[in-house]
Structure formats: C-alpha cells, structure tokens
Amino acid sequence: EVQLLESGGGLVQPGGSLRLSCAASGFTFSSYAMSWVRQAPGKGLEWVSALSGSGSGNSYNADSVEGRFTISRDNSKNTLYLQMNSLRAEDTAIYYCAKDTWEGVRGVLDYWGQGTLVTVSS
Amino acid sequence: DIQMTQSPSTLSASVGDRVTITCRASQSISSWLAWYQQRPGKAPKLLIYEASTLETGVPSRFSGSGSGTEFTLTISSLQPDDFATYYCQQYNGYSWTFGQGTKVEIK
Numbered sequence: 078e079v080q081l082l083e084s085g086g087g088l089v090q091p092g093g094s095l096r097l098s099c100a101a102s103g104f105t106f107s108s109y110a111m112s113w114v115r116q117a118p119g120k121g122l123e124w125v126s127a128l129s130g131s132g133s134g135n136s137y138n139a140d141s142v143e144g145r146f147t148i149s150r151d152n153s154k155n156t157l158y159l160q161m162n163s164l165r166a167e168d169t170a171i172y173y174c175a176k177d178t179w180e181g182v183r184g185v186l187d188y189w190g191q192g193t194l195v196t197v198s199s
Numbered sequence: 200d201i202q203m204t205q206s207p208s209t210l211s212a213s214v215g216d217r218v219t220i221t222c223r224a225s226q227s228i229s230s231w232l233a234w235y236q237q238r239p240g241k242a243p244k245l246l247i248y249e250a251s252t253l254e255t256g257v258p259s260r261f262s263g264s265g266s267g268t269e270f271t272l273t274i275s276s277l278q279p280d281d282f283a284t285y286y287c288q289q290y291n292g293y294s295w296t297f298g299q300g301t302k303v304e305i306k
Contacts, residue, residue, distance in 0.1 A: 191242055
C-alpha cells in the first residue's frame with residue numbers, strides 16, 4: 078500500500094525558514110517523480126515544486142516560490158524534502174506531497190499524503 | 200502561465216442526478232488534463248487523466264471528455280460519496296495549474 082507521510086510543518090515568522098519532509102513507502106520510491114502541492118486555508122490547490130525520480134534531473138518550481146523553495150530527495154531514505162526560505166504570510170497553507178505516475182516529471186499525481194500545515198505569522 | 204477556469208463554482212444536486220463540470224484552459228493543452236476529487240479535510244484523489252482515462256479503481260459513473268481548451272467531467276448518477284469539491288489540473292509542460300474548484304453540494 079502506497080503511503081506518504083509529511084512532517085515538519087509549524088509556525089514560523091515572516092522571513093524565516095522551514096524544511097518539510099515526506100516519508101514514502103509501499104512503492105519503489107526512486108522510480109517515480111514527486112511533487113509538492115499546497116492549499117491555503119479554505120482555498121484551492123496550487124502546485125509548488127516537482128522533481129524526477131532519480132533526483133538528478135531538472136526540478137521545476139512555481140513562479141510564486143522560485144528562488145525561495147528547493148525540492149530535493151534522498152532515495153536511500155525514501156524521503157522527499159522541501160526547503161522553504163524567506164517565508165511570507167501568503168505561504169501559509171497545508172503542504173501535500175504527491176507521487177507522479179512516471180520516473181520523469183509528468184504531472185499526474187496518483188497518491189497524496191495527508192498534508193502538513195505551515196503557518197507564517199509574527 | 201496557463202489559467203484554468205472551472206464552472207460552476209458551486210453546484211447543488213440530488214442523489215441520482217447527472218452532473219457536468221466544465222474546465223476551460225487559457226490556451227491549448229491538448230489532452231494534458233486531470234480531474235481530482237477532494238472531500239473535506241482529506242487529500243485530493245485522482246479520478247481522470249489525459250482528459251478521459253479513468254484512474255484504476257474509480258467508479259465508471261465518472262467520465263471525462265474534451266481536448267484543446269474545453270473539458271468536462273461528468274458524473275452519470277450522483278452518489279452520496281460524490282458530494283465533494285472537484286478540481287481540474289493542466290499538466291502541459293512543467294508549470295502546472297489547477298482550476299479554482301467546483302463544490303458539489305446536496306440539494
């Protein structure tokens with residue numbers, strides 16, 4: 078059974094940093110691209126970042142986080158990360174990790190974690 | 200960026216109704232479109248990809264159609280489990296965007 082478990086969320090001040098983790102199990106982690114998608118309270122879904130299965134290919138970011146967020150993965154630990162720097166109030170959201178359907182970044186997200194809440198506030 | 204616009208934003212329907220949700224892209228995305236269902240407090244669930252391919256395990260009352268800039272999600276006979284919010288998502292290229300969502304409510 079595919080499981081994705083996010084952690085690392087919490088309250089952080091504007092301008093601060095946070096690193097999210099997503100522990101994966103139930104599938105061959107290195108064979109699939111992974112993404113982060115966020116959802117502000119009461120709002121819709123916003124794609125954030127994506128990375129290929131090998132982790133050595135290109136990563137892709139939404140314009141809203143480009144230069145501030147970095148996606149990475151450790152395939153030996155079956156874990157996906159999102160390093161978030163220079164956080165802003167508008168980054169407040171539930172952050173989901175999601176599994177893609179190919180090794181390469183494709184955009185069809187067939188399994189999602191339950192999410193971790195990030196709150197940016199002073 | 201490609202903008203995705205869903206209509207309606209909210210839909211009131213009864214069990215057994217046929218329901219159709221429309222999603223329009225600001226430019227052609229071929230068939231690179233997915234549909235997700237999200238129940239309150241839960242993660243999204245993939246229903247359909249490549250505009251019309253049903254994800255494994257999704258009931259056949261769900262169907263998708265369209266290409267280019269106009270797409271539809273149809274639920275042929277609404278069931279109690281189907282009251283949720285539905286999102287379209289384009290994945291043309293490497294900057295993906297979701298529609299704003301359509302909430303299907305009980306009439």
